[in-house]
Amino acid sequence: MKKILVTGAKGQLGSELMVLSKNxxxxxxxxxDRTQVSLDNLSILQIQVEAISPNIILNCGAYTAVDKAETEHELADIVNHSAVGIIAQYAEDHSVKLIHISTDYVFDGTSAFALSEEALTQPVNVYGATKRAGELACLKANPDAIIIRTSWVYSRFGNNFVKTMQRLLLERDTISVVNDQIGSPTYAADLAQAMMTIVTAPEWIAGIYNYSNEGEISWYDFVLAIQEIDGYSCEVKGILSSAYPTPAKRPAYSLLDKTKIKRVYGISVPDYKESLKKSLKFNSLV
Structure with a gap:
């Protein structure tokens, strides 16, 4: 029986893979979790992976605190870059299949059209830079790896934008949400299914792939969708990013083109609103 190792098991994607694993x-x-596979401790990471001896690695663990990364550059780089290189080298040396999860934040946000896997990468914050460095380390150590770039991930598990907005929509009369950052959300359960479609496919085709749900929206539009589905009465106002400054700059446009993953692996990508409805059934606050 082949053994699948999932890193970052307590995160949103890892938790959705745990639900899916019964299938x-x-x-x-x-x-x-981080104690069993310590992405932040490079001295023991390879030993930990060797002890598990997997046939397949789904690397879902990452440093994802985008704003905090601006002041914790070293830690973010260890987890998102150096640890990825170690895991990729292990996979290469032991003929282990590796799927590594990356992000739309490898782009600078200046595009006006959906970004393909070949689009120029130019991160605008520390998090994006460490994730891009991780991609390069992965591909250098293990050309047979698969990297999946995703965006705006949420699920029924953990803390995420959707849960925060649900709480604010319930508690407040008015909220303001940026309307000039464009992309598409990703329901982690859909991404988990896409990963398993690849794992069980008859042919392993290495390279970088994009995956997010269908739709081209702003964060403001996303909140309006949450409000529409759950029926909150709170007033939602759109604002510019400049009115809501954050330590880390965000890409203004990072919509991912999913043509490749659909063509190569025949993966069906659900519309963002349909997936949002599924997720909200698990954690409706109304």
């Missing part, structure tokens, strides 16, 4: 009993699943 794949042909695999032995190892869900490793």
């Amino acid at each position: 794949y009993p042909q695999f032995e699943w190892i869900f490793a």
